[in-house]
Amino acid sequence: MIDQQYPSKLLERAVAEMAKLPGIGRKTALRLVLHLLRQDSAAVHALGESLVRLRDEVKYCHRCHNISDTELCDICANPLRDASTLCVVENIRSVLSIESTGQFRGLYHVLGGVISPMDGVGPADLELASLVERVAEGEVKEIILALSPTMEGDTTNFYIARRLAAHPEVRLTVLARGVSIGDELEYTDEVTLGRSIVGRVELNAR
Amino acid sequence: MIDQQYPSKLLERAVAEMAKLPGIGRKTALRLVLHLLRQDSAAVHALGESLVRLRDEVKYCHRCHNISDTELCDICANPLRDASTLCVVENIRSVLSIESTGQFRGLYHVLGGVISPMDGVGPADLELASLVERVAEGEVKEIILALSPTMEGDTTNFYIARRLAAHPEVRLTVLARGVSIGDELEYTDEVTLGRSIVGRVELNAR
Numbered sequence: 001m002i003d004q005q006y007p008s009k010l011l012e013r014a015v016a017e018m019a020k021l022p023g024i025g026r027k028t029a030l031r032l033v034l035h036l037l038r039q040d041s042a043a044v045h046a047l048g049e050s051l052v053r054l055r056d057e058v059k060y061c062h063r064c065h066n067i068s069d070t071e072l073c074d075i076c077a078n079p080l081r082d083a084s085t086l087c088v089v090e091n092i093r094s095v096l097s098i099e100s101t102g103q104f105r106g107l108y109h110v111l112g113g114v115i116s117p118m119d120g121v122g123p124a125d126l127e128l129a130s131l132v133e134r135v136a137e138g139e140v141k142e143i144i145l146a147l148s149p150t151m152e153g154d155t156t157n158f159y160i161a162r163r164l165a166a167h168p169e170v171r172l173t174v175l176a177r178g179v180s181i182g183d184e185l186e187y188t189d190e191v192t193l194g195r196s197i198v199g200r201v202e203l204n205a206r
Numbered sequence: 207m208i209d210q211q212y213p214s215k216l217l218e219r220a221v222a223e224m225a226k227l228p229g230i231g232r233k234t235a236l237r238l239v240l241h242l243l244r245q246d247s248a249a250v251h252a253l254g255e256s257l258v259r260l261r262d263e264v265k266y267c268h269r270c271h272n273i274s275d276t277e278l279c280d281i282c283a284n285p286l287r288d289a290s291t292l293c294v295v296e297n298i299r300s301v302l303s304i305e306s307t308g309q310f311r312g313l314y315h316v317l318g319g320v321i322s323p324m325d326g327v328g329p330a331d332l333e334l335a336s337l338v339e340r341v342a343e344g345e346v347k348e349i350i351l352a353l354s355p356t357m358e359g360d361t362t363n364f365y366i367a368r369r370l371a372a373h374p375e376v377r378l379t380v381l382a383r384g385v386s387i388g389d390e391l392e393y394t395d396e397v398t399l400g401r402s403i404v405g406r407v408e409l410n411a412r
Contacts, residue, residue: 048254
């Protein structure tokens with residue numbers, strides 16, 4: 001059905017647009033579109049409008065660059081959060097993941113990616129200057145670098161460390177690497193297992 | 207991330223609308239929506255518009271009830287198609303599947319479902335009266351019943367046969383049931399395998 005001739009140009013266009021979404025092939029796109037065809041017109045309008053409105057009206061917090069409906073996001077605006085700890089993340093999804101753990105009460109700084117020369121992403125494309133500015137304000141005591149455990153993530157970590165060389169009073173930390181909770185040891189990759197041995201911690205059971 | 211508090215109502219609404227699509231959970235919906243957020247505004251408008259336009263402007267062929275941009279669909283309007291053979295199918299997807307085989311040159315009749323008392327679908331909810339009318343016009347010589355090989359499909363087949371009792375001159379056929387091409391015999395279910403034995407055909411190799 002890949003080079004399928006559709007009986008309707010409207011159908012064809014809707015399927016083509018839907019199939020542009022990541023992970024949605026033409027077959028899935030057709031299934032979704034035919035599903036929408038069976039829904040109320042109002043429901044389809046609601047979907048279309050919600051996507052367009054999000055795209056056109058979304059704001060980003062001017063402090064942490066997280067997605068927000070207001071100039072200052074709910075997290076930055078919350079006086080109960082610890083403004084002395086910044087968690088530096090790649091994107092909004094990382095913020096949502098960390099928030100869902102309930103283990104972090106500090107503030108975020110969303111870079112918008114990691115340094116990746118291969119993809120043409122340099123330091124200037126990321127919210128790095130604004131990070132340095134936030135640190136220069138003097139309130140930040142610790143920066144948790146929570147980027148992807150990839151070469152690009154590590155490169156970005158080193159770059160940030162260098163940019164903040166003038167602030168030795170700010171503690172720089174990274175997420176602990178180790179065996180996943182619930183994972184079988186034999187299925188853990190060697191690099192992670194190796195790091196978890198080097199970075200072993202005291203058993204606090206006694 | 208299921209009961210996630212999103213940092214933006216716009217984001218929350220877009221994710222909620224996207225997650226209403228069949229087979230799209232909230233995690234996938236979030237991934238798709240954040241992808242759209244990184245696209246041009248024009249691309250997002252194109253997606254939204256194509257869905258809304260399809261839903262609001264779509265037509266159905268007044269003969270076969272297939273989706274169409276015109277009153278009479280391209281298949282029904284094609285003089286090269288054999289108007290004496292009707293293939294009765296459940297939905298548009300069946301039409302696309304059969305068309306993609308390139309093995310059928312007749313016309314279609316899209317019922318819009320099968321009789322299913324459990325789902326509250328009775329004969330009056332389907333395009334059955336219009337099928338009888340088409341047959342009464344006298345041009346149809348064979349009806350291929352290409353419904354799902356389910357209890358509901360079989361029920362609908364029997365119902366159609368009864369409704370067409372006044373037209374014994376019209377040949378009623380169903381799709382051949384049997385072992386799938388390329389399938390291992392041991393993985394074929396017993397009912398299908400049984401039917402393929404009962405309905406065995408002459409080997410035309412000699």
